[in-house]
Amino acid sequence: MVTTFTAKTLRKAVMARTLTGQMVVPRCPHARECGGCAFQDRSYTDQVTAKTDVLRELYATGGIAVDEFIVIPSPNPFAYRTRMDYVATKGRFGLRARGKFNYIIELTTCHLIPPTAFAAARAVWQRAGELGIADYDIRTHTGFLRYIVVRRNAMDELLLAAVTAAGGDEETMTELATTALAQAGVVGFHWLINDTLTDVSFGEPRRHWGAATLAMRIGEMTCFIGPNTFFQNNVYLADRLIGDAVAAANPNPTMRVADLYGGVGAIGLHLARRAAVVDCVEAVAESATLAQHNAVVNGITNFNPICADTLAYLQAQPSGSLPLIVADPPRTGLGPQVCKELLRIGAQRIVYVSCNPLTQVSDLRLLQAAYRVTDLRGYDMFPHTPHVETIAVLERSG
Known part of the structure; x- marks a missing residue:
């Protein structure tokens, strides 16, 4: 039982449990030494099982109670990266x-x-x-x-x-x-x-x-990316992840929605098809510019790309002004200051997409002051590595 999780112990815990699984012949002769893969010599089923067990324990240790936790596997564990x-x-x-x-x-x-x-x-x-x-x-x-x-x-x-x-x-x-x-x-x-x-x-x-750009078809949208811009890194599972995030958000045509750390608009553009207006907040100017371009390409007019720091954007919003918030932060997570502003604004629902369960657990602990986690699941966006993406759905308690 791992009781104190850090990036190092999380990796070790996944590796330890993967090592108890079935060995297979790796496709790459360098799989056991190259930093691109860690588990290519273990069956993919065992990799997903190990991640599920370790993350279930991580969230439980962090006081995040859910009825069931699953990790959705990549349809293909090879040739998956974007x-x-x-x-x-x-x-x-x-x-x-x-x-x-x-x-x-x-x-x-x-x-x-x-x-x-x-x-x-x-x-x-x-x-x-x-x-x-x-x-x-x-x-x-x-x-x-x-x-x-x-x-x-x-x-x-x-x-x-x-x-x-x-x-x-x-x-x-x-x-x-x-x-x-x-x-x-x-x-x-x-x-x-x-x-x-x-x-x-x-x-x-x-x-x-x-x-200058590359067209990424995702769900109902085509999003253009550049060499520096972020995009979900599993060509087989990105549709599922983004589709599930949008379904969990479930906006209605009267809602103003904030898409925080919105990148080139992959989630926000889908939300805009269902909401009154979407603020897509992105600190990287190149990504914000591409988000605007992607809105035009897809014929979305109720989409508002904002090149700004997420904390500064939230601090400018009145309490009660955002009924729905979707956030997909970098590995550093939301952090205490952003969580404080989310608690102040008091959205009815927050959908939190994370590429780092460790920082997500810390953030969820803070947000549980006013929210309960109603759904939590993992997505194996990075087969053969200890990394996993997650979605947590939070509903306001009071």
Whole structure:
């Protein structure tokens, strides 16, 4: 029994229970050492069972009582990801070793995206070497090419990006773009600059070739995303997750709804079809701009993209002004200040989508001062890893 959960103990608990399951032959020869997967050598059924057991215990330990907790499996545990960030460093192309941040597992295949998508990314990296574009060394902070990023939709169309340090020759990068656009499925190629010491696979746009965005069909909507924008990372389960969140919210045509941390509008646009008006609150300007574009593309006129910090937005709302709130925060969760404002505003219902059950439990403890959790379930958006997405539905108690 785990009584104190942290990110480390949660991962260990899932791993320990997965290890008691049935061993299988992993598809990838690097599955036991690569940081992209942790459980590929365990049956997928056992992975889902382990996550269900550990998360049921996590919520119970946190005082979150529900009648039943389930984790909905991914329809396909392979080739599921809509985004992959491959590291380019010291003549290697791949992913970081598990527990060894500075060591890269060189990959010639990867089963988290379709083979054509991996081949396209690797071909771009190989061409970069032929053009004399040096890999980046995270230890010495020298070199140029840091990441090749793959964005992929359900039709296996691809938007690729090269994340680099500052500088670079635009003519050479144009040659690299030509190679990228020649790969199967590639509709666009971006050049992003990350001129910081921070090792992240995002950057300031320098230039793009081909399509600027990638169309992601989700439920009733088509949402366009860019190389930096967030989108749910399981091409097979995203429809189910977003559909369940919208169904749980269940707005009516008289309601004003707040979609917090709304991204490019994947949830908010669906809510707008059923509500009077939806405020889609998003702090990242690029995502807020795309949310506006997506509203126009889908013919939604009662959708109000607001580029603002969630806390600042909530502080400006009168008590009782929002009968329904949907929130999908980053891994840091809502936090005490946002929870305080949610308690003050007093929506009748809150639908809380989370990519981090640990921070969600902390937030739910605070919100239980005025709310009861009526439904809670998990979604295995990241097979072969300890990660899981959840939806909690909260109803006002008084």
